Amino acid sequence: MSRNMKGVFILLSASLIWGMSFPAQDIVVDHHVGTFTFNCLRSLIAAALLCGVQTVRKKKGVLCDTLLAAGCAADPDEPSFFCQNRKTVLTAGTLCGIALFFGIGLQQYGMQIYPEGVASSGRAGFLTATYVVIVAIASIFLGKKPRPVTLTAAGVCLLGMYMLCLAGGVSNVYLGDLLMLLDAFAFSAQILLIDHFSRVDGLTLSFLQFFVCGILSLFGMLFFETVSWSNVASILIPLLYCGIGSSAIGYTLQIIGQKYADPAPASIAMSMESVFSGIGGWLLLGQTMSGRELFGCGLVFSAVIMTQIPPLPAKNT
Numbered sequence: 001m002s003r004n005m006k007g008v009f010i011l012l013s014a015s016l017i018w019g020m021s022f023p024a025q026d027i028v029v030d031h032h033v034g035t036f037t038f039n040c041l042r043s044l045i046a047a048a049l050l051c052g053v054q055t056v057r058k059k060k061g062v063l064c065d066t067l068l069a070a071g072c073a074a075d076p077d078e079p080s081f082f083c084q085n086r087k088t089v090l091t092a093g094t095l096c097g098i099a100l101f102f103g104i105g106l107q108q109y110g111m112q113i114y115p116e117g118v119a120s121s122g123r124a125g126f127l128t129a130t131y132v133v134i135v136a137i138a139s140i141f142l143g144k145k146p147r148p149v150t151l152t153a154a155g156v157c158l159l160g161m162y163m164l165c166l167a168g169g170v171s172n173v174y175l176g177d178l179l180m181l182l183d184a185f186a187f188s189a190q191i192l193l194i195d196h197f198s199r200v201d202g203l204t205l206s207f208l209q210f211f212v213c214g215i216l217s218l219f220g221m222l223f224f225e226t227v228s229w230s231n232v233a234s235i236l237i238p239l240l241y242c243g244i245g246s247s248a249i250g251y252t253l254q255i256i257g258q259k260y261a262d263p264a265p266a267s268i269a270m271s272m273e274s275v276f277s278g279i280g281g282w283l284l285l286g287q288t289m290s291g292r293e294l295f296g297c298g299l300v301f302s303a304v305i306m307t308q309i310p311p312l313p314a315k316n317t
Contacts, residue, residue, distance in 0.1 A: 007260025008304065011269035014253035019276025021246040024238035025108065031235050035109040036220030037227050038239070039101070043214030045243030050207035050252065057203065092197035093208020099190035100251075101213040103183055105220075110179035127180035129161040129274060134188040135267040142192065146264040153306035157268050160299025163292050188267075194255055195263045202259065206252040268303050275300050 028038050111124050136154040139146050146154075197205060221227060232239070258266050275297045 003260040004262070004265065007257045008265060008269045010253050010257030011261060011266055012272055012304070014250045014257060015270050015273040016276045017245050017250040017253070018270075018273035021242050021250075022273075022277040024241050024246075025111065027238045028108070028235050028242075029112050031231050032228070033231050033235055034221065034225035034227070035105055035112060036217045036225050037232065038108060038235075038242075039104050040214055040217035040221050041232070041239055042243040042247050043210045043217055045240070046247035046251070047207055047210040047214055049244060049248045050203060050210065054203050054207060088197070089200055089204060090208070092193070092200045092205055094212050096190055096193050096197070096205060096209040097212025098216070099186055099193055100209050101216045103186035103190055104213070105217070106179045106183035106186060110176040110183060113179075114174060114176040124176070124180050127177060128184050128187065129271045130158065130181065131184040131188040131191065132157050132161075132267045132271050134184055135191055136264045138188060138192060139262070139264050144262060144264065146262070149306055150262075150264045150268075153268055153303040154264065156306065157271055157300050157303035160296045160301075160303060161271060161274060163296030163299060191258070191263055191267055191270075194258045195266075198259050202252060202255040206248070206255050210247060210251070272300060272304060 107124060107128060114124075132154050136146055136151055194205070254270065257269075261269065
């Protein structure tokens with residue numbers, strides 16, 4: 001298995017976990033739990049779990065060692081010059097945490113403010129998925145130079161997301177739509193930052209980004225929201241799934257997967273979360289998918305396959 005294919009497989013696993021979290025986020029909206037409150041709790045749950053895993057992994061039991069030692073990835077093929085560079089690790093965790101804070105915050109708040117009767121999940125899924133194109137374009141300016149087939153796959157993926165998420169077409173423009181576009185830029189930044197700091201240990205980076213995101217969300221919760229703990233208790237199961245599954249496991253898989261896949265194909269693989277969300281709704285909630293939506297799923301899946309087409313061998317001259 002090639003490195004890129006290995007990375008895409010790991011990212012598809014992450015997108016499966018993320019896709020199943022959309023129903024959980026809808027429940028949070030229905031139970032009137034604030035964006036900052038929800039994101040603070042899910043992030044700190046993820047950070048606590050990852051800290052525990054790191055403590056066991058390092059066999060030191062000291063948070064400082066777990067946090068700052070920066071231990072490099074276990075993969076012997078990974079370069080190691082980031083080892084013991086605490087400043088680099090803290091910078092990586094802080095920047096990724098800030099990008100994640102804006103990404104999940106804008107997404108959750110945008111879903112909350114859509115007018116009643118608007119297909120918020122579908123619009124949010126499509127507009128967030130525009131990070132596929134943003135990352136592909138940004139990669140060119142950052143010197144990554146995606147292959148033509150990857151750029152084509154990005155376009156096919158975006159068309160598939162439109163067919164899947166916006167079966168009824170686009171009508172009117174809402175404030176939530178604008179927030180989702182900003183959300184796409186935030187997630188694009190997070191994807192590119194993870195690629196830039198790909199040599200930092202995945203578990204350490206994941207812990208730090210959720211710790212930073214949780215603290216920023218905590219300030220937002222304290223200053224802008226009134227917490228109803230009875231409402232929080234009513235979403236305990238969705239909260240635990242988003243904290244443990246979507247956050248701690250899903251985003252850690254993202255970091256690990258991006259060690260092997262370039263940003264453009266990585267973003268296309270991660271966009272499969274909307275496909276898995278539709279499949280999950282069909283299997284778990286009995287929701288049906290139209291022919292148009294199934295066609296959209298097929299286009300997104302085709303885009304993922306396209307990114308795995310090996311480059312043509314160079315001609316001997």
